[in-house]
Amino acid sequence: MDFVKTQLVVQSIYHFAQQLDQVTPKIEDGVLTIRVVGEFSAGKTRVIREILKDKIPEPFLPISSQEAQTKLQLEISYGEQDQLFLIEKPEDMDEAKILEELKEFPTREQVSLYDPETHRLRLLIQEPLFILSQGDGYYEGDHPTKMFLIDTPGWNSGDDDLAEQDARKFLVGEHNLAIVYVCHANRLDGELNQAHLNNFLEALGEAQLQFVEKKSHLQVIITHCQSDSQQRLINRMQQRIETAWQDLGFQTDDLLLKINAFDFAEMSEKELIQFRQNFWSDLLKPLNHEKFEFNTSYSQQILNWQQDWDIRSYLLQHFDVTAKIENLIPNFCIDGQFIQNMNMTRLKGLSKAEIQQRLTERWFKQLNIQNAEELSLFHQFVNLPEHHPLSVWWNEYWLVELKKIYQPIQDFIVTMQSSIQQVDENVVDLQVYLKQQLDAIYITFSLQHPQIASFQLLLKTVKNNMQHLALDQFIATLLKLSILQSRYCDHYQHQSLAHHPVQIDDGSTWLDTKTGLMWAKISMGQIWQNNQCMGQASLMNWQQAQQAAQNVTLAGFNNWRLPTLDELKTLILESEGYTCSEQTLSQPQENVWGRYWSSTSDLENEEFAWSVNFNKGQSLMSRKDNAKSYVRLVRHH
Structure with a gap:
């Protein structure tokens, strides 16, 4: 027994599953940032290298030296492949305009012509920690978004206008997860460093509502600090920040402060691994961060579909067309007449154009419609694009079954319109003429095939019982029903071919x-x-x-x-x-x-x-x- 239609539906569902297996969720740029700030040569680049160990390809590693190298802000986030770009992006909320893809990290001289207030470097790496699986909370919906780690130019480099500006300008973003303040142990008490710290804390306090927890989140990393001095410098830095914070008029409870001191050169590999784990754990804690899974369940993938992939809007159009047809069919032929109570005597003396107009108006009135546009059924039968996971199922099963219902109706409408256009004063009996033109087509849908009726039942089930379902449940149920309907059709076909039909003793x-x-x-x-x-x-x-x-x-x-x-x-x-x-x-x-x-x-x-x-x-x-x-x-x- 060949289950032709069932095989088609099953294969289309298999294609659907394959598409979902291959889909990489679209991850939009978010607006949440982690900024790394501090004095020139304090070790910011080393910190970034350590927290992203082995994730950044060698050519893209930020340049670290005793000379000032960072002129443009560097924003780092997730990418499907490792790429480095020069972009135009004045503010965090602005959409990035890619100017050039770079093969290696540029020197200061190579980007000297670009304005640091409008241009940045963007480094995309395959690190899923930058993906917020439920979004960053600043836009509607829970679609995954990227957050950005931004390395800012260090102050006290001697020729960086951006770094020497007021901290409000670039050290604090519009939407912040945390600020990472990096300072060198040997310059902790420097006068310029202290002045910048006070200015930075003032900007931090004023921006506390721009943080996830509505409190300023500050992580301090003291670099080049030997183990015997670490706790002492941590205590000193904590006292200095808390005192300055209070002197600026801010509440102690409004500052989430974490201070660590390290000498990366002295740390073992195990200690460096622990440092990375603690760093990300502390930063992401306010988000209740869930690890992003690329191979998410089919259900979650469907719930994350872009809006134009939701087929329910198309189905609503199909339901409307079905309701229109159900209203039209009883009026196609009334008491055996295709245009009721109309004959050539009533059209006597009219020109051909007037006859056609009169018949058309009478037919429209019989159908309870205003114009021919209301008789157009197929303009809403839109094929899904090939990249849509349901494209094969939709285009080769769903639309094909729909057209089996609607095509005879559309053929009847077209034939009626054509027949009216041919009526002139030479027609002897209008009703006989219309019957000759329309009977054969009218019969094809008045005697409906059970296989078509089974699909109509599926349509009614979807319309009456499924519209309250979430999209994932809706799709799953619809696919199951399509298998049941196709199996019924195949069984009915086999039964007919085998000449073992189920007789209905209705006396006919x-x-x-x-x-x-x-x-x-x-x-x-x-x-x-x-x-x-x-x-x-x-x-x-x-x-x-x-x-x-x-x-x-x-x-x-x-x-x-x-x-x-x-x-x-x-x-x-x-x-x-x-x-x-x-x-x-x-x-x-x-x-x-x-x-x-x-x-x-x-x-x-x-x-x-x-x-x-x-x-x-x-x-x-x-x-x-x-x-x-x-x-x-x-x-x-």
Whole structure:
């Protein structure tokens, strides 16, 4: 047994899973910063090297020497690959404009022409610590964002205008996680260093609301400090900062202070590892930082989808179209008339253009619409782009199933519009003319196939029971339902092909026990309802009859066909009528036995086919494309 549709759906879901496995979440630039500040040659570059040990490629390592090297601010963050750029970015909140990708860290002379107030260096490295998995809290949503570690030019270098400015200008950012203040143990008591520290603390205190915890977060690292002096210098620095803080009028509780002293040259590898772990742990503690996982669950990936990937907005449009169709169909044909109570007598004396306008207005009124735009169904059937994880499922399953529902309706609308355009004063009977043009198409959707009905049921389930679900639950449920629907279609198809259908005993068929043929009691165009035939049969040419027969499900069977000439003759009486009892097979019209198509073509001319005239009890040939006859379907029992 071939599960063709099920295989298609399963393969599309497999493609969906593969896409999710390959997706790297889009990580936007955030605004949260950690600034590293301090005096020239205090060891800021060494601190950055140590906290990012082995993460920065050798060519991109910030230059460290006894000469002033850092002219531009260096911002470091996460990147999918290691890259170094020269960027234009005056403020932290500004979007970075990339000017040049650099192959190695530039010397001071190489960037001397760039204004340090508007230009920076940006170093992207593969360090996930810079990714805040739930965002930085400054924008709506919880999408992952990057934070930045910013190395600022050191003061007291002799020729750095930026570093010598007021600390409010660049030492404190607009949104801060922490400030890392680096100072050299031998210059802790320097007069210039002390002046800059006081200015820096004043800026820090004024910006306390710009920190994550609404308190100024300061980490002090004293470098080149031998182990026997470390605690003494830590105590001295703490007393100095706390005293200055209070003298500036700030509350002690508004300062989160952490001071460490090191001599990196004396530290073992184990001690350096511990230093890095403690550094990041202390910095990230206010964020309740969760390690960013690149291979996040499917559920989390779906919840992090960009807004235009959410297919629910498209589905709402499909629901609207379905509701529109449900309202239109009952008005397509009322009491057997495609434009109710309209005839050529009412159009007498009008020009062709006036006739067409009058018919169009009357048809629109019958459909309860204002204009032709309301009849456009397919403009909302948008394919998903190839990079969307659901693109294959959507484009090859969902839209295909939708069009099976909507295409016959759209064909009917187009044919009606075309038929109206052809009406002129030469049409004798308007209703007969419209019936000839529209019957065959109208039948294709009035006798709906169970497989199409199963997809309609899926649509109603989604609309009525799933709209409250979160996106991840919605997608999972929708995919499961699509598998169930496809399995039903495959099972139904297999059952039909195997000729073991489930018969529905609704009285709509008659079994001729002499021939073993099962006949439809109704003709094409009629409906079996409440155990009786409703409506009048449709006249159609031979090609239309063949096509219409392929789309019929009656009494649970969908393998109906046109009878052969010999099969049709088994119903003929010598004079008129049918061989069975009078109530067994319904007449196409009241008191009319009718002429019916067979599937048998003329042996000498393929443009002709045989039909049987039950009004006269005789068979005859007619052109397949021009002649109109009724259709009664048959199947082998």
